[in-house]
Amino acid sequence: ELKVEQNPLFLSMQEEKNYTIYCNYSTTSDRLYWYRQDPGKSLESLFVLLSNGAVKQEGRLMASLDTKARLSTLHITAAVHDLSATYFCAVDTNFGNEKLTFGTGTRLTIIP
Amino acid sequence: DAGVIQSPRHEVTEMGQEVTLRCKPISGHDYLFWYRQTMMRGLELLIYFNNNVPIDDSGMPEDRFSAKMPNASFSTLKIQPSEPRDSAVYFCASSSPGVEEKLFFGSGTQLSVL
Numbered sequence: 001e002l003k004v005e006q007n008p009l010f011l012s013m014q015e016e017k018n019y020t021i022y023c024n025y026s027t028t029s030d031r032l033y034w035y036r037q038d039p040g041k042s043l044e045s046l047f048v049l050l051s052n053g054a055v056k057q058e059g060r061l062m063a064s065l066d067t068k069a070r071l072s073t074l075h076i077t078a079a080v081h082d083l084s085a086t087y088f089c090a091v092d093t094n095f096g097n098e099k100l101t102f103g104t105g106t107r108l109t110i111i112p
Numbered sequence: 113d114a115g116v117i118q119s120p121r122h123e124v125t126e127m128g129q130e131v132t133l134r135c136k137p138i139s140g141h142d143y144l145f146w147y148r149q150t151m152m153r154g155l156e157l158l159i160y161f162n163n164n165v166p167i168d169d170s171g172m173p174e175d176r177f178s179a180k181m182p183n184a185s186f187s188t189l190k191i192q193p194s195e196p197r198d199s200a201v202y203f204c205a206s207s208s209p210g211v212e213e214k215l216f217f218g219s220g221t222q223l224s225v226l
Contacts, residue, residue: 042219048212102155
């Protein structure tokens with residue numbers, strides 16, 4: 001059974017600081033996704049990582065993928081308050097299967 | 113495109129009642145997913161369809177749950193009879209085949225079973 005684990009589960013950080021969220025998964029994967037969820041809202045796609053060594057950046061967020069280590073990271077640079085949200089990684093285990101397994105989520109709170 | 117549309121946004125019902133959740137996927141998307149989100153269990157895939165055909169319903173918790181997709185633009189998730197432990201946010205999502213195949217989520221239905 002595929003397991004997707006994120007850490008930390010909760011993260012409070014000050015504005016302008018840097019931090020990293022980690023996503024480990026237990027089996028080989030073709031694709032890894034990062035999603036954002038604001039409180040009481042839906043999930044919004046941030047990144048799709050398709051291959052080993054893939055790196056994508058959008059604003060203060062950067063995601064990377066190491067398929068050999070079965071690890072993805074979401075790095076936050078110089079955090080600002082509007083990045084406060086819950087971040088999920090999700091893993092697609094079978095190409096074309098479309099079945100995503102989500103991690104536990106990391107609730108990020110940026111403190112002014 | 114209006115995105116994935118779910119209704120109702122909120123549903124409060126009493127134990128034993130039938131509940132029907134509705135979803136309209138993004139036009140042209142071949143895949144439709146039903147997820148359930150709770151604090152205890154996180155996001156769980158209940159069932160997904162490809163071209164209106166159920167592909168994997170292994171996540172459906174019990175026979176009380178059923179899902180249908182009569183056409184490409186509509187799906188329902190039904191719970192009969194409902195129980196308090198079914199209280200959760202139910203999300204519908206759709207996607208289209210391609211390199212990235214991102215899921216696009218609806219706004220969810222907050223279900224409370226009293």
